[in-house]
Amino acid sequence: MTGEDAQDGLWPSIPAVLRVMTGWFLLGIGLLNLAVEVDGGLTGAYLVFHVVLALGGALLLTRHRLxxxxxxxxxxxxxxxxxxxxxxxxxxxxxxxxxxxxxxxxxxxxxxxxxxxxxxxxxxxxxxxxxxxxxxxxxxxxxxxxxxLPERRTPVDLSGLGGHAEGRAYAATPDRRDQNVGGLT
Known part of the structure; x- marks a missing residue:
């Protein structure tokens, strides 16, 4: 493996590493500040801010599932x-x-x-x-x-295609003596 190949292999993992590091940072800061201020220093805006930070961090850690x-x-x-x-x-x-x-x-x-x-x-x-x-x-x-939500693709009408393709395939190649399919002739 050359140096250029090794370098190209790292690029896809860098965003994932940054996402996970940011997720742990936000989750840690949010939970730590909530734990420190639970004794009575929590105001409404402070509580909302740190709960949203902790939830955002948790979602960044599970982002690969979305x-x-x-x-x-x-x-x-x-x-x-x-x-x-x-x-x-x-x-x-x-x-x-x-x-x-x-x-x-x-x-x-x-x-x-x-x-x-x-x-x-x-x-x-x-x-x-x-x-x-x-x-x-x-x-x-x-x-x-x-x-x-239900799937929103446009339905395709397949009624005019006429069944299986095997019949048309056999008709297209009438002489199959030179074909080897592992003894299944």
Whole structure:
């Protein structure tokens, strides 16, 4: 095996390794933060964020069992992006960006407005990860629904084909003396 062949053999496994590593990271962070804050520090947004992170991590670990369709991807992606945008519309007084009177974003405010505008990149990344996990949850639900739907292929009328092909095959080759099929002549 040459070096180029060995290198080509690695490429298909790299996305799987990254998916599994990300899945364990998200599952671990989600469960660890829930366990640490279970003594009373859990707020609604914090609880939702870390439950979704843990579920997203678990789904990434079992992703090889899912086979979403293109329609599932086309539905889940815009819904998750719409959630990010819709979460940025209302103002909140929750944590983060205390210098700005109007804080926007869910689960973490990442956009501060009112006294200028400021985007906090670390909270934006946290929100993007959250909404990515929501998209993965939606994709899983859509895949489960698609599996339960009846098949939607167009039925093909086979009535005019006329039965088995053996009769036509024998008629096409009338002289079969030179054919050897292992003694089955």
């Amino acid at each position: 086979d979403p369709s293109r329609a599932g991807y086309l539905l889940a992606t815009p819904i998750a992006l719409a959630g990010l945008v819709a979460g940025a519309l209302p103002t909140t007084t929750r944590c983060c960006l205390e210098a700005y009177p109007q804080r926007r974003g869910y689960p973490y405010p990442f956009l501060g407005t009112g006294a200028g505008a400021h985007v906090d990149v670390k909270y934006l990344v946290a929100d993007l990860i959250f909404w990515g996990c929501v998209a993965l949850l939606l994709l899983t639900v859509l895949t489960a629904v698609e599996r339960r």
